[in-house]
Amino acid sequence: MKHIAESTVRRLSLYLLFLEEFEERGLDTISSTELAARGGTTPTQVRKDLSFFGSFGKRGLGYPVAELASRIREILGIEREWRVVIIGAGKIGLALAQYRGFSQRGFQVRAVYDSDPAKIGTRSDGFEIRALDSLTSDAREEPVDIAVLAVPASAVQRVADLVVDAGVRAILNFAPHQLKVPPHVAVKTVNMAMELEGLSFVLTNHDD
Amino acid sequence: MKHIAESTVRRLSLYLLFLEEFEERGLDTISSTELAARGGTTPTQVRKDLSFFGSFGKRGLGYPVAELASRIREILGIEREWRVVIIGAGKIGLALAQYRGFSQRGFQVRAVYDSDPAKIGTRSDGFEIRALDSLTSDAREEPVDIAVLAVPASAVQRVADLVVDAGVRAILNFAPHQLKVPPHVAVKTVNMAMELEGLSFVLTNHDD
DNA sequence: ACATGTGAACTGCTTCACAGCG
DNA sequence: CGCTGTGAAGCAGTTCACATGT
Numbered sequence: 001m002k003h004i005a006e007s008t009v010r011r012l013s014l015y016l017l018f019l020e021e022f023e024e025r026g027l028d029t030i031s032s033t034e035l036a037a038r039g040g041t042t043p044t045q046v047r048k049d050l051s052f053f054g055s056f057g058k059r060g061l062g063y064p065v066a067e068l069a070s071r072i073r074e075i076l077g078i079e080r081e082w083r084v085v086i087i088g089a090g091k092i093g094l095a096l097a098q099y100r101g102f103s104q105r106g107f108q109v110r111a112v113y114d115s116d117p118a119k120i121g122t123r124s125d126g127f128e129i130r131a132l133d134s135l136t137s138d139a140r141e142e143p144v145d146i147a148v149l150a151v152p153a154s155a156v157q158r159v160a161d162l163v164v165d166a167g168v169r170a171i172l173n174f175a176p177h178q179l180k181v182p183p184h185v186a187v188k189t190v191n192m193a194m195e196l197e198g199l200s201f202v203l204t205n206h207d208d
Numbered sequence: 209m210k211h212i213a214e215s216t217v218r219r220l221s222l223y224l225l226f227l228e229e230f231e232e233r234g235l236d237t238i239s240s241t242e243l244a245a246r247g248g249t250t251p252t253q254v255r256k257d258l259s260f261f262g263s264f265g266k267r268g269l270g271y272p273v274a275e276l277a278s279r280i281r282e283i284l285g286i287e288r289e290w291r292v293v294i295i296g297a298g299k300i301g302l303a304l305a306q307y308r309g310f311s312q313r314g315f316q317v318r319a320v321y322d323s324d325p326a327k328i329g330t331r332s333d334g335f336e337i338r339a340l341d342s343l344t345s346d347a348r349e350e351p352v353d354i355a356v357l358a359v360p361a362s363a364v365q366r367v368a369d370l371v372v373d374a375g376v377r378a379i380l381n382f383a384p385h386q387l388k389v390p391p392h393v394a395v396k397t398v399n400m401a402m403e404l405e406g407l408s409f410v411l412t413n414h415d416d
Numbered sequence: 417a418c419a420t421g422t423g424a425a426c427t428g429c430t431t432c433a434c435a436g437c438g
Numbered sequence: 439c440g441c442t443g444t445g446a447a448g449c450a451g452t453t454c455a456c457a458t459g460t
Contacts, residue, residue, distance in 0.1 A: 204285025
């Protein structure tokens with residue numbers, strides 16, 4: 001397949017969100033104009049994004065809502081279930097473990113790991129907290145697709161190395177630290193302070 | 209000032225992170241090459257990013273670490289303190305309220321709000337949970353700079369409207385919903401499921 | 417000699433304009 | 439005629455190449 005821009009993939013996620021809304025409202029056809037209005041983009045952009053993957057619309061009519069939603073799920077690879085583990089049983093890790101948005105999209109949180117002996121073995125929201133040391137052997141029995149890292153910045157590179165050794169090929173990192181991983185591993189970092197800094201920049205350079 | 213790309217601002221945040229690391233290690237000069245290596249970008253990109261705001265380096269030498277860090281803090285507008293409120297005292301909201309990364313960068317969490325009568329008035333991690341209804345009058349006494357929304361997607365637009373009415377000019381939204389706000393209000397949305405979908409896309413279209 | 421700072425070239429995402437089809 | 443699908447044009451962000459300063 002031709003190379004797809006990350007911005008395109010992000011917009012596909014958004015389109016899916018809107019399509020699910022429209023589906024609930026019982027609409028069965030939608031135009032690129034309506035999709036664009038809902039997401040703050042342009043009709044042309046919507047059509048171009050979709051055109052990379054095929055022709056899903058009917059000229060003069062629009063797109064079939066349910067069908068397009070299902071095609072986007074396929075494209076994103078979320079018609080299947082992904083096995084996810086959370087590393088770090090702190091406030092943020094546990095909040096992510098019980099976050100409904102994940103399971104709704106086929107991301108199954110299978111386990112929460114921590115290295116603090118005081119936490120290991122305890123239960124929280126139906127999740128038993130396992131020893132980080134057991135991750136590698138656990139993953140041999142049931143492979144892990146995605147690891148979500150919610151550990152301190154000072155520990156996260158070490159944890160990432162461990163997770164990569166355990167065979168995980170995708171990492172969602174919540175620590176404010178840029179990870180170094182082998183090229184076959186995909187990483188996304190969500191840096192919440194950085195997002196606030198972006199807002200601070202806009203507020204400071206207020207030229208509206 | 210000339211228009212600055214969002215990608216440039218994000219990289220400035222990263223540079224600051226690295227500069228603080230270097231500062232701790234006692235280095236007082238750093239080259240664009242070293243900064244780039246740490247952040248997965250190129251030396252030219254680093255120099256171009258900085259050049260939008262002035263000339264901070266010494267030719268033949270590099271950049272003075274402490275001084276550059278302080279200049280970037282100024283540029284981002286984080287030499288001052290920003291007043292932040294969290295809306296939504298669920299797991300995610302409370303995790304964000306106590307998140308150290310915020311206060312370390314000058315983002316002061318002043319209050320946590322919720323609309324659930326069972327939660328209002330209780331304390332959690334040193335934060336008294338206030339009634340969402342009181343936000344507008346509270347904000348009159350002490351203006352709020354940034355609101356972090358950690359409420360369900362179904363409620364978030366209503367909450368955003370309320371927050372905008374209360375005079376808040378920047379919103380960090382954690383609900384999977386695209387907000388509509390007046391043009392003078394800045395919004396960033398962190399959609400955690402969308403990040404996982406990006407990883408799913410890469411895993412599915414594995415061409416490494 | 418070495419590393420910054422920057423106009424110019426380039427790359428790639430977005431927007432335009434319109435052909436194609438229901 | 440309406441809306442999709444797409445090659446071509448436009449534009450923004452990145453990279454190159456080198457002049458400049460220490």
